[in-house]
Amino acid sequence: xxxxxxxxxxxxxxxxxxxxxxxxxxxxxxxxxxxxxxxxxxxxxxxxxxxxxxxxxxxxxxxxxxxxxxxxxxxxxxxxxxxxxxxxxxxxxxxxxxxxxxxxxxxxxxxxxxxxxxxxxxxxxxxxxxxxxxxxxxxxxxxxxxxxxxxxxxxxxxxxxxxxxxxxxxxxxxxxxxxxxxxxxxxxxxxxxxxxxxxxxxxxxxxxxxxxxxxxxxxxxxxxxxxxxxxxxxxxxxxxxxxxxxxxxxxxxxxxxxxxxxxxxxxxxxxxxxxxxxxxxxxxxxxxxxxxxxxxxxxxxxxxxxxxxxxxxxxxxxxxxxxxxxxxxxxxxxxxxxxxxxxxxxxxxxxxxxxxxxxxxxxxxxxxxxxxxxxxxxxxxxxxxxxxxxxxxxxxxxxxxxxxxxxxxxxxxxxxxxxxxxxxxxxxxxxxxxxxxxxxxxxxxxxxxxxxxxxxxxxxxxxxxxxxxxxxxxxxxxxxxxxxxxxxxxxxxxxxxxxxxxxxxxxxxxxxxxxxxxxxxxxxxxxxxxxxxxxxxxxxxxxxxxxxxxxxxxxxxxxxxxxxxxxxxxxxxxxx
Amino acid sequence: xxxxxxxxxxxxxxxxxxxxxxxxxxxxxxxxxxxxxxxxxxxxxxxxxxxxxxxxxxxxxxxxxxxxxxxxxxxxxxxxxxxxxxxxxxxxxxxxxxxxxxxxxxxxxxxxxxxxxxxxxxxxxxxxxxxxxxxxxxxxxxxxxxxxxxxxxxxxxxxxxxxxxxxxxxxxxxxxxxxxxxxxxxxxxxxxxxxxxxxxxxxxxxxxxxxxxxxxxxxxxxxxxxxxxxxxxxxxxxxxxxxxxxxxxxxxxxxxxxxxxxxxxxxxxxxxxxxxxxxxxxxxxxxxxxxxxxxxxxxxxxxxxxxxxxxxxxxxxxxxxxxxxxxxxxxxxxxxxxxxxxxxxxxxxxxxxx
Numbered sequence: 063x064x065x066x067x068x069x070x071x072x073x074x075x076x077x078x079x080x081x082x083x084x085x086x087x088x089x090x091x092x093x094x095x096x097x098x099x100x101x102x103x104x105x106x107x108x109x110x111x112x113x114x115x116x117x118x119x120x121x122x123x124x125x126x127x128x129x130x131x132x133x134x135x136x137x138x139x140x141x142x143x144x145x146x147x148x149x150x151x152x153x154x155x156x157x158x159x160x161x162x163x164x165x166x167x168x169x170x171x172x173x174x175x176x177x178x179x180x181x182x183x184x185x186x187x188x189x190x191x192x193x194x195x196x197x198x199x200x201x202x203x204x205x206x207x208x209x210x211x212x213x214x215x216x217x218x219x220x221x222x223x224x225x226x227x228x229x230x231x232x233x234x235x236x237x238x239x240x241x242x243x244x245x246x247x248x249x250x251x252x253x254x255x256x257x258x259x260x261x262x263x264x265x266x267x268x269x270x271x272x273x274x275x276x277x278x279x280x281x282x283x284x285x286x287x288x289x290x291x292x293x294x295x296x297x298x299x300x301x302x303x304x305x306x307x308x309x310x311x312x313x314x315x316x317x318x319x320x321x322x323x324x325x326x327x328x329x330x331x332x333x334x335x336x337x338x339x340x341x342x343x344x345x346x347x348x349x350x351x352x353x354x355x356x357x358x359x360x361x362x363x364x365x366x367x368x369x370x371x372x373x374x375x376x377x378x379x380x381x382x383x384x385x386x387x388x389x390x391x392x393x394x395x396x397x398x399x400x401x402x403x404x405x406x407x408x409x410x411x412x413x414x415x416x417x418x419x420x421x422x423x424x425x426x427x428x429x430x431x432x433x434x435x436x437x438x439x440x441x442x443x444x445x446x447x448x449x450x451x452x453x454x455x456x457x458x459x460x461x462x463x464x465x466x467x468x469x470x471x472x473x474x475x476x477x478x479x480x481x482x483x484x485x486x487x488x489x490x491x492x493x494x495x496x497x498x499x500x501x502x503x504x505x506x507x508x509x510x511x512x513x514x515x516x517x518x519x520x521x522x523x524x525x526x527x528x529x530x531x532x533x534x535x536x537x538x539x540x541x542x543x544x545x546x547x548x549x550x551x552x553x554x555x556x557x558x559x560x561x562x563x564x565x566x567x568x569x570x571x572x573x574x575x576x577x578x579x580x581x582x583x584x585x586x587x588x589x590x591x592x593x594x595x596x597x598x599x600x601x602x603x604x605x606x607x608x609x610x611x612x613x614x615x616x617x618x619x620x621x622x623x624x625x626x627x628x629x630x631x632x633x634x635x636x637x638x
Numbered sequence: 639x640x641x642x643x644x645x646x647x648x649x650x651x652x653x654x655x656x657x658x659x660x661x662x663x664x665x666x667x668x669x670x671x672x673x674x675x676x677x678x679x680x681x682x683x684x685x686x687x688x689x690x691x692x693x694x695x696x697x698x699x700x701x702x703x704x705x706x707x708x709x710x711x712x713x714x715x716x717x718x719x720x721x722x723x724x725x726x727x728x729x730x731x732x733x734x735x736x737x738x739x740x741x742x743x744x745x746x747x748x749x750x751x752x753x754x755x756x757x758x759x760x761x762x763x764x765x766x767x768x769x770x771x772x773x774x775x776x777x778x779x780x781x782x783x784x785x786x787x788x789x790x791x792x793x794x795x796x797x798x799x800x801x802x803x804x805x806x807x808x809x810x811x812x813x814x815x816x817x818x819x820x821x822x823x824x825x826x827x828x829x830x831x832x833x834x835x836x837x838x839x840x841x842x843x844x845x846x847x848x849x850x851x852x853x854x855x856x857x858x859x860x861x862x863x864x865x866x867x868x869x870x871x872x873x874x875x876x877x878x879x880x881x882x883x884x885x886x887x888x889x890x891x892x893x894x895x896x897x898x899x900x901x902x903x904x905x906x907x908x909x910x911x912x913x914x915x916x917x918x919x920x921x922x923x924x925x926x927x928x929x930x931x932x933x934x935x936x937x938x939x940x941x942x943x944x945x946x947x948x949x950x951x952x953x954x955x956x957x958x959x960x961x962x963x964x965x966x967x968x969x970x971x972x973x974x975x976x977x978x979x980x981x982x983x984x985x986x987x988x989x990x991x992x
Contacts, residue, residue: 269753276753315749344890427653428725430765431755444677445654448670452658456666474665613676629676630669 065092065099067147068132070125071530072157081529087247088147094236095183095215095223096145125162126169133178142178151185151219152248152529154290158187163196167214171203174212181213189218200226219244251298252410255291257525259392259411260284260491263446264432265424266416268365272372278422280449282434283363283392283413285317286491287526292323295410296389300327300358303387303408308355309334311341311382313373316434317362320391324360342376352381359405364390365415367402374405440496442626447609450485451476462538463513465545465586469634478580478608482518489608490522492625496606497576505573506603507532509591511541512563515580519608534566534575541590549593567598574603581609582617582624583632589618647777648680649725652689659696667696682726682803688713728992730804730952731780731984732794734939738811739782741977744885745985746778758801761794770989778988779804787914788833788942795946806992809943809956810984812976813910813935814917814964816926821960822895822972823903825878825983826935827870828910828956831860833941834925835913857929860944866955869991873905873983882982886975893974903959903979908934910958912941920965936964955991957984 067088069080080088093099133146148166150158166184173179190196200214203226214226221237221244249257266279285292310328312335314321328335334354341348351357357377364370370388377384386405393400393409394416400407429445456474464471482489508523510516512535520533540554547553558564577591582605592602602620610624612631655674662670671693678686692713695703708714733739740750746766754762762782767775779802783794795807813826820826836856841849879902886898895901909932911925917936926933935958947954959976962968 267753271751340890344892423657427650427657429650429654430647443654444651444673445657448654448658452661452666474669628669628673630672 064143065096065145065147066133066143067092067149068129069149069152070128071528072150072153083247084149084152087243088149090243091185091217091236091240092145092147092183094239095233096181097234099145125165126172129166129169130172133173144179145181145183146173146179147183147185149185151187151217151244153187154528155187156290160190160194160196163190164199167196167199167203170212170214171206174207180211181215183215183217185217187219189216189222189224204228219248251291251294254525255285255288255295255410257487258286258288258291259413260286260488261413261485262432262437262488262491263450263485264437264443265422265429265445266434267431268418270368277418277420278425279416279418280424281416282432283394283416284434284437284491285320285391285410287319287494289319289323292320292391292410293327296323296327299389299408300331304358304385306356307333307358307385309336309351310358310360311336311338311351311373311377311384312360313338313369314360314362314391317391318435320362338373338377341380341382345380348380348382352383354383356383356385358385359388360390361388362391364388364393364395364400364402364407364409370402370405370407374403437492437495440492440499440625442492444626447626447628450481453484454480459583462542463511463587465542465584467546467635468586469584469632472583472630472632475581476609478515479518482515482580486518486522487525489625490519490526493519493523493578493606494526496623496625507534507570507573507575508578509534509536509567509575509595509602510578511535511587511591512537513580516578519578519580532566532570534563534570536563536591536594541587544594545586545590549590551594551597555597567594567600571599574601577602577605577620579605579607581611582607582622583611584634585612585615585617588620588622592618592620647726648677649682649685649689652677652681652685656689656692656696659693671697682724684724724801724803726777727779727802727804728776728806729778729988730798730802730807731778732783732791732798732807732809732943733780734783734786734791734809734811736782736784737973738977738980739780741974742780742810742981742984744888745881745978745981746780759797761797763798763801768985768989770992776988776992783939786916786938788912788939788945790942791939792942792946795943796950799947799950799952804952806988807947807950807952807954808984808988809940809954809958810977810980811937811939811958812961812973812980813937813958814922814962814968815935815960816923816933817920817963817965818923819908819926820906820934821904822962823901823975823979824960825903825905825979826910826958826960827873827905827907827983827987828935828940828958829862829867829907829932830909831940831944831956832909832911832930832933833858833860833913834911834929835941858941860941860948862955863953866953866991867907870907870955870987873990874986875903875905878905878979878982878986879903881986882978885978885982889974889978895971895975898975901975901979903983905983906934908932910934910940910956911936912938914938917964918966918968920963922964935960955987957981957987959983 069084170182211229212227215233216224217240221240223233223236225233262282262284263280264282266282267276268279269276310324310333312324314324325335336347336351341351359373361370374384388405388407390407390409393407393412394414396412396414398409398412424445454477457477458473459471459475461471508520508531510520517535520531524531540558544551544554555564575595577588579587582588588605595602605617605620605622607624609626609628611628613627613629652674655670659667659670674689674693678689695708695711695713731742733742743750743752743764746768748766752764755765756763764780766778768778769775781794781798783791799807815824815826834857836858838854838856840852840854842852843849886894909930911922911933916938922936937958940956944954957980959980961972961976
């Protein structure tokens with residue numbers, strides 16, 4: 063009995079090999095559901111393919127095409143297989159919507175009719191509603207496939223299964239085993255949220271209104287793009303600690319997304335959710351709430367505990383009964399769980415307190431105050447760039463990265479390796495915002511020189527893209543060779559046809575690509591990569607770098623954007 | 639690919655770079671100065687001269703630097719030098735009383751209790767950015783006069799224009815409206831300000847033993863620029879209402895009239911009567927019959943505001959939300975709503991005008 067598995071990541075377009083931990087996961091669950099399977103029965107290569115967020119909403123039919131192509135790719139010349147695992151479990155629940163599932167069911171019908179495969183295991187981030195159209199369609203499969211033998215099994219992360227088959231195929235109880243295997247293969251929400259806390263740089267101000275003073279900080283912690291994780295952890299916390307509470311009182315002014323998550327959570331459970339300031343300012347509301355039972359406090363940040371103590375004092379004076387458990391988004395005590403007087407504080411993530419300055423240099427320089435809740439700038443401020451650049455001694459440019467036939471290398475530039483090591487998450491958060499707010503095409507992927515610094519940018523970017531970002535890494539020696547040959551890629555491609563990066567680019571024809579690099583000095587690497595992409599019939603829709611040392615210089619007609627423009631162009635040997 | 643808020647102001651960048659120049663080694667300093675010189679060309683001449691002078695000082699030999707420290711050359715505190723701190727802003731907004739300031743802060747996406755970003759003398763300034771449809775943003779500075787009447791308002795205008803180089807200055811606030819011509823919550827855009835206070839008082843003898851006091855009016859009129867009046871003909875009321883309703887959701891319903899959800903305010907283009915009196919006797923309606931049929935609102939600051947703006951040669955305009963009808967039934971119930979309407983109208987107009 064042979065089987066293949068396809069992992070669908072809803073994100074950017076492109077095919078790539080499934081990560082080994084997911085391959086193991088698929089190999090382990092297949093025999094649980096089909097005991098006849100042997101480990102050696104696995105067939106062909108396993109691919110993960112992606113579909114863009116917007117297309118998943120508006121053109122879900124694309125999924126059918128992607129799955130058919132991926133299946134053909136996997137089974138190769140063999141005409142049929144016995145079982146196919148379609149893994150959608152790595153996606154956020156919200157991305158796997160009903161229209162997309164309907165297209166998946168249609169694809170299953172087509173494949174059964176073609177006779178390529180009869181058994182499908184669909185791993186989902188959550189089972190569809192029992193009264194939903196997908197379930198109705200699955201119940202009608204017998205009418206659509208009257209003469210075939212088929213099995214469709216849906217599996218939720220908890221291990222709960224739902225089977226559809228004309229032969230009443232008995233699905234073994236795999237709850238515990240699947241749950242454990244799933245946990246091993248996928249990052250938990252706790253781990254994912256830890257990777258999504260950003261230490262932003264800026265000019266932040268903490269106000270102490272009761273004491274009539276304020277202090278400035280250079281850093282602010284922020285939970286970016288993790289509504290799904292927060293929702294999961296909030297539910298978990300509620301079930302473990304706060305089952306008896308009748309509502310929540312919150313102060314989430316610095317984290318609007320947490321506010322939305324909390325309000326949806328409260329709506330779903332018919333809980334009262336009120337802003338603490340509203341309660342304190344409205345005696346009628348306070349009087350009304352004091353007649354109810356316990357309320358849980360939810361704050362975005364626990365810093366020194368002053369705000370929490372003030373809230374507790376104010377609310378207690380109003381006669382509101384408070385639970386002893388407090389939930390915070392970021393606990394700056396250095397631990398996830400801590401105590402504040404007799405209250406137990408549970409945090410999503412921990413962080414260390416930022417130093418506050420009485421005499422703020424940024425105030426003396428007249429720099430605008432940054433908002434803890436929102437970052438208005440996509441670019442980096444000079445103050446932040448120079449403060450991170452001067453944290454470490456500067457280094458000379460690696461000789462391998464210098465296009466020697468065009469210009470001279472820099473004697474001294476900031477140590478980007480150290481900058482990326484210490485501020486990589488903040489920089490990737492900036493890039494992620496740029497990608498979200500920029501007008502990217504539907505199908506796109508990232509291409510960059512295969513160098514550690516560029517790879518570290520895309521690796522940290524994967525955290526924000528749920529691992530769905532397709533990345534093609536081009537070896538630097540190949541780029542240098544083509545630069546010397548006037549950006550002619552013919553000879554390089556003819557000798558490297560079997561290389562992974564060429565295969566990836568071949569599979570990505572007719573899509574768009576974003577070229578990413580650490581810094582731009584003369585634009586020669588970008589021009590060379592743009593020439594490669596055009597040669598492969600891929601549109602380079604943008605060039606993005608952390609620092610642009612040659613602002614205003616044309617980069618092969620590709621629109622370019624940098625987090626920081628720093629005028630310091632490479633000294634050229636010939637006219638560029 | 640287009641982006642919002644692509645960068646902060648270059649003068650802030652230049653000041654930061656100069657600060658780090660002192661902390662860099664000499665090979666680093668050359669790279670940093672190259673960046674500074676490239677940026678300095680985008681800064682106004684005064685700021686440019688200042689940062690370049692500081693850079694020059696950083697490169698002086700050690701013995702000259704110790705002989706002439708920065709403070710003796712006046713190169714320490716740029717914001718305190720009166721000319722140097724004139725920072726560019728697209729729009730300066732003046733409000734008069736607390737509810738007007740709070741409403742404007744709400745419309746600009748800030749908390750109504752937000753602390754001031756900068757203080758200058760007795761005045762406080764709040765900064766904000768507003769996105770425009772073409773994906774650029776408007777730099778806004780706002781202040782509150784905290785005192786009614788024309789002279790305090792004129793002083794505040796003079797102060798803010800001394801501190802900031804604004805392209806347009808706007809007065810946003812509440813006013814008494816002319817009953818029958820405007821509704822509560824509507825907004826009056828001032829085509830002209832009618833200053834009715836000026837008059838000559840005479841005693842006229844009309845019988846051998848009787849004298850009568852006669853007022854001979856000497857009003858003054860201040861007209862808004864034709865450019866703004868032309869642009870206001872295409873004012874988008876729908877957009878104004880959208881901004882208004884979005885911000886109203888965050889307001890405590892007790893501060894708003896019960897019918898706020900159905901509120902569809904209109905913008906009236908008309909004259910504003912400005913004097914030193916808080917009209918609450920219904921005389922505004924009479925003033926309209928006698929002086930100018932276009933009078934739609936009565937205020938206490940607009941004449942001072944217009945004169946100070948004209949004196950500083952800065953374009954100006956006025957948006958007044960109608961909070962009462964300047965008659966004996968006048969109360970505070972509609973103040974917050976009227977201030978929000980006027981603020982929404984002002985911001986909508988700013989996006990169109992700048």
